Amino acid sequence: MNEAADHDLIEAVRAGDKAAVERALADGADPDAAVDRRRASVLIEAARGGRLGIVRALVEAGASVGPFGQFGVSPLRVAMLQAHADVAEHLIAHGALPLEPTRRTSLLTEAVTYTRHRPRPAALAMLRVLLEAGATPLPGEETPLITAVMQPVAPAVLRLLFAQGADADQLRSDGTPAIVVAARRGDHAAVDTLLLAGADVNAGDRQGRTALMHAVERNEQRVIAVLREAGAAVDTVSADGMTALRLAQGWHRQNVQFMLGEMRVGMDDVPIVRTVVRISPVxxxxxxxxxxxxxxxxxxxxxxxxxxxxxxxxxxxxxxxxxxxxxxxxxxxxxxxxxxxxxxxxxxxxxxxxxxxxxxxxxxxxxxxxxxxxxxxxxxxxxxxxxxx
Known part of the structure; x- marks a missing residue:
């Protein structure tokens, strides 16, 4: 152990001084030296800062690319969280992906989520790196497409997933099609993107309720417009006997009834099976x-x-x-x-x-x-x- 060299290495990594890092390594510094004994190694610190040159030097010197410390923090996850796609790509090329702990949310699921919470080109680039590297969700997690639709994310994320081979007709773990998930959330952009990728406009959930039915019941008129213009069927009957028009009548949504093709509408008290609770603030x-x-x-x-x-x-x-x-x-x-x-x-x-x-x-x-x-x-x-x- 060369404590002086380790100290020099830690300070050089913190300063982002690649030449000083190389000198400290040549002097015998441990490439796995701990910046924080419980949380971070020098490689994690370099990955967090997006310092690709230093990451390369540490990996070449034998630094572990796997989890570090009692909390299992990994340089790859840190790079992902900071959207340093080039650093993540280098770590993956040196075997980091299979070493990721399975007791946390998968890198892929977190990367999809981060495109919403921290939207920027770098986050999209990070997701692309993981997809191209073959990253997968953990057992019990939804597919990236379903995770994306449930967030919801920008259409660019959905287009990336489709470019990487995602099926637009994917089902959520409860059997709900992606297009129904998007319609329930009022995300007309996601619905449109799914349709452009080939999603079945009339796909139904386990009760046979289509995206149009769910959009009608929630009064999501932009979603209704997208679905109708894509040819969504108005007369589909669900397992509980509902149609899109009957749901609109039951909720007294006259504008929606016109959108569904009715020429005359009223305020008839039509009994329906409701799947939402309407809030009326006082x-x-x-x-x-x-x-x-x-x-x-x-x-x-x-x-x-x-x-x-x-x-x-x-x-x-x-x-x-x-x-x-x-x-x-x-x-x-x-x-x-x-x-x-x-x-x-x-x-x-x-x-x-x-x-x-x-x-x-x-x-x-x-x-x-x-x-x-x-x-x-x-x-x-x-x-x-x-x-x-």
């Missing part, structure tokens, strides 16, 4: 800047002045008293958010419904006067998106 907390609150107050004023009390009550289902009260609150009651730079206001569900009705009127009906109709349309669509409508 209150809403709004956050924004004072000009946006004043804009919403002005919208209410314009609509009430244009329609009058009776027509407003008929068209909106709320009283003018509620609408005028919330408009006044938008002007007077907003307060700075706690530890935040925005302003906030808590309104009741009825107050919020009145404000939304006014936005609808001004976006598509009432003459906006001095307010930009397109600005109101943008505001309404953003609210609708947040509400999942």
């Amino acid at each position: 209150g809403v907390r709004l956050a924004g800047d004072p000009p946006m609150f004043r804009l919403m107050a002005s919208v209410i004023d314009v609509v009430l002045d244009d329609l009058g009390d009776d027509e407003w009550a008929v068209r909106s289902g709320s009283s003018t008293e509620t609408a005028r009260a919330v408009a006044q609150r938008f002007r007077d009651d907003i307060a700075p958010g706690l530890h935040a730079s925005w302003f906030e206001l808590e309104v009741t569900a009825h107050e919020f419904a009145a404000a939304r009705s006014a936005l609808l009127e001004l976006a598509y009906g009432t003459t906006p006067g001095g307010v930009s109709r397109l600005e109101i349309v943008d505001l309404l669509e953003e609210i609708e998106r947040q509400l999942g409508r």
